Amino acid sequence: MSEHETNRQLEQDSVREVMEAMMTYPGKADAGDTVLFCDARPKVEKPYRGIIEKFLNWARANSLWVLGFGTGCGAIELRPLMTSRYDASRFGVAGRPTPRQASVFIIGGYASVKTLKRIIRSYEQMQNPKFVIGLGSCTINGGMYWDSYNTINRLDHYIPVDVYVTGCMPRPEAILAGFVKLQELIRAGKAEKANEYAENFDWYKANQKKIIKNWDMPDYSW
Amino acid sequence: MEVNLPLKIAYAALSLFIALNYGLLLTSTVARIRARVQGRIGIRIFQPYLDIIKNNAKRTSITHGVMFYLGPVFRIAGGVGTFLFIPMIYDSVMFSNFSFSGDVLLVVYFIFFGQLGMALGAGEGGHPYSAIGVSRGLAQMTAFEVPFTLSIIALAVQYNTLSISEIVSAQQGGIMSWSLFTNPLATAAAIIAFLGMSMHNPFSVVMAPQEIPIGPPTEYHSNYLGMLQTNRAIFNAAKLLLYMNLFFGGAVNLPIMIVKTFLLYMINVVVGVSFPRFRVEQSIRFFLGIPTVIGLLGLLTVIW
Numbered sequence: 110m111s112e113h114e115t116n117r118q119l120e121q122d123s124v125r126e127v128m129e130a131m132m133t134y135p136g137k138a139d140a141g142d143t144v145l146f147c148d149a150r151p152k153v154e155k156p157y158r159g160i161i162e163k164f165l166n167w168a169r170a171n172s173l174w175v176l177g178f179g180t181g182c183g184a185i186e187l188r189p190l191m192t193s194r195y196d197a198s199r200f201g202v203a204g205r206p207t208p209r210q211a212s213v214f215i216i217g218g219y220a221s222v223k224t225l226k227r228i229i230r231s232y233e234q235m236q237n238p239k240f241v242i243g244l245g246s247c248t249i250n251g252g253m254y255w256d257s258y259n260t261i262n263r264l265d266h267y268i269p270v271d272v273y274v275t276g277c278m279p280r281p282e283a284i285l286a287g288f289v290k291l292q293e294l295i296r297a298g299k300a301e302k303a304n305e306y307a308e309n310f311d312w313y314k315a316n317q318k319k320i321i322k323n324w325d326m327p328d329y330s331w
Numbered sequence: 332m333e334v335n336l337p338l339k340i341a342y343a344a345l346s347l348f349i350a351l352n353y354g355l356l357l358t359s360t361v362a363r364i365r366a367r368v369q370g371r372i373g374i375r376i377f378q379p380y381l382d383i384i385k386n387n388a389k390r391t392s393i394t395h396g397v398m399f400y401l402g403p404v405f406r407i408a409g410g411v412g413t414f415l416f417i418p419m420i421y422d423s424v425m426f427s428n429f430s431f432s433g434d435v436l437l438v439v440y441f442i443f444f445g446q447l448g449m450a451l452g453a454g455e456g457g458h459p460y461s462a463i464g465v466s467r468g469l470a471q472m473t474a475f476e477v478p479f480t481l482s483i484i485a486l487a488v489q490y491n492t493l494s495i496s497e498i499v500s501a502q503q504g505g506i507m508s509w510s511l512f513t514n515p516l517a518t519a520a521a522i523i524a525f526l527g528m529s530m531h532n533p534f535s536v537v538m539a540p541q542e543i544p545i546g547p548p549t550e551y552h553s554n555y556l557g558m559l560q561t562n563r564a565i566f567n568a569a570k571l572l573l574y575m576n577l578f579f580g581g582a583v584n585l586p587i588m589i590v591k592t593f594l595l596y597m598i599n600v601v602v603g604v605s606f607p608r609f610r611v612e613q614s615i616r617f618f619l620g621i622p623t624v625i626g627l628l629g630l631l632t633v634i635w
């Protein structure tokens with residue numbers, strides 16, 4: 110190894126040390142582990158009981174803010190929803206450009222490996238309670254991409270899904286029906302998939318890492 | 332009329348409650364009217380309430396630091412502070428809030444205060460879109476403050492007072508004694524600044540949801556966002572009340588207040604649906620151009 114290369118190696122090592130020191134935060138249970146900044150596991154957040162939770166669920170069901178992230182070709186069917194022909198806003202549906210503020214994540218059709226990475230990060234950045242609608246047959250069994258080399262087949266192996274809307278492509282009416290179904294589930298208190306994700310976190314993570322080979326992000330990006 | 336302090340606080344809380352509900356209902360009513368114009372049904376009339384309840388009922392929220400917490404607190408303090416010093420109804424014991432002899436200055440300051448706090452908080456969120464939104468927002472605000480302040484100074488000189496209540500009382504006695512007719516130039520400058528203040532088109536680039544997701548509050552979620560939404564309703568009502576008091580003769584009872592502020596709000600809406608969006612440097616150039624000249628002329632007519 111030449112002197113130049115040794116120097117470069119040393120430089121890289123020190124940069125890595127500084128980076129790791131920056132990314133470690135105190136208070137983590139097992140000391141010595143390098144933990145990325147936003148790498149705490151999700152927790153199960155217990156819902157309230159009785160009439161309070163019923164009331165809150167009613168509000169949640171009638172204020173569905175959709176994350177405006179077109180993950181597949183099905184996203185083209187979401188645009189007409191806001192037009193005068195379908196007018197999803199009468200159901201309390203509104204678009205939201207940031208995952209932080211959104212409560213519904215619509216996976217618009219096929220999810221390629223590259224997009225899956227973004228889907229996971231965006232999903233984890235949404236706040237509990239959060240709901241997922243899988244759009245089109247691609248999210249159910251891969252659809253016409255079932256033997257493709259770079260798309261996943263079953264979405265609910267990677268993130269929990271509340272409602273599937275079948276079709277290739279589903280019409281906007283079908284998506285509206287999906288919203289209504291989701292509202293029923295929320296009102297009945299059956300849309301607790303964010304907690305399910307926290308409970309089965311290891312299983313979901315293992316599945317995700319099986320698909321995403323170059324895992325270069327935190328394990329849980331809240 | 333002397334009113335003891337606890338009663339005064341109770342009255343202020345009541346008028347704050349009315350302003351909050353009025354602001355929320357105004358938003359949804361206008362959204363519904365706009366939807367009908369577009370041939371849609373539109374959101375439910377109580378949709379803003381549901382959104383606020385839902386956001387406050389989110390079970391998790393994350394923070395980026397102390398300033399991130401304080402951003403929405405500053406914002407809502409600015410909104411409530413602005414409101415509390417504007418008399419809602421002229422010569423009413425119940426709805427005159429904490430109006431005092433120098434309240435115009437304080438209100439002008441409070442309008443700026445919330446934005447600055449929000450800018451600090453959003454900056455700590457660390458999202459680049461927040462930073463872009465903040466810089467655009469502050470730049471645009473600095474620009475529209477010029478015609479706004481010029482018209483406020485013009486009114487202060489014209490009525491020889493810094494009290495909103497006295498400005499209102501000077502305008503009593505018929506429509507022709509409103510500032511709208513006694514000083515049309517200052518009113519025009521202030522109304523143009525008002526368009527920028529309420530961030531409808533063409534001055535909506537700060538919150539531009541297409542290019543910079545939602546602007547400064549990009550990182551705000553859950554109860555932080557609930558707080559910001561509550562503030563938006565109060566602040567909206569406060570600004571409308573301020574303009575009604577300064578330029579349109581105030582209100583002697585609640586129905587008149589509602590009619591006047593609703594019509595004032597419709598100026599924004601009509602302009603908003605009729606024009607495309609300015610870029611931020613275009614809006615700065617716009618505010619520092621003709622509106623500033625109008626404001627200066629308004630001031631000069633008063634001085635001479």
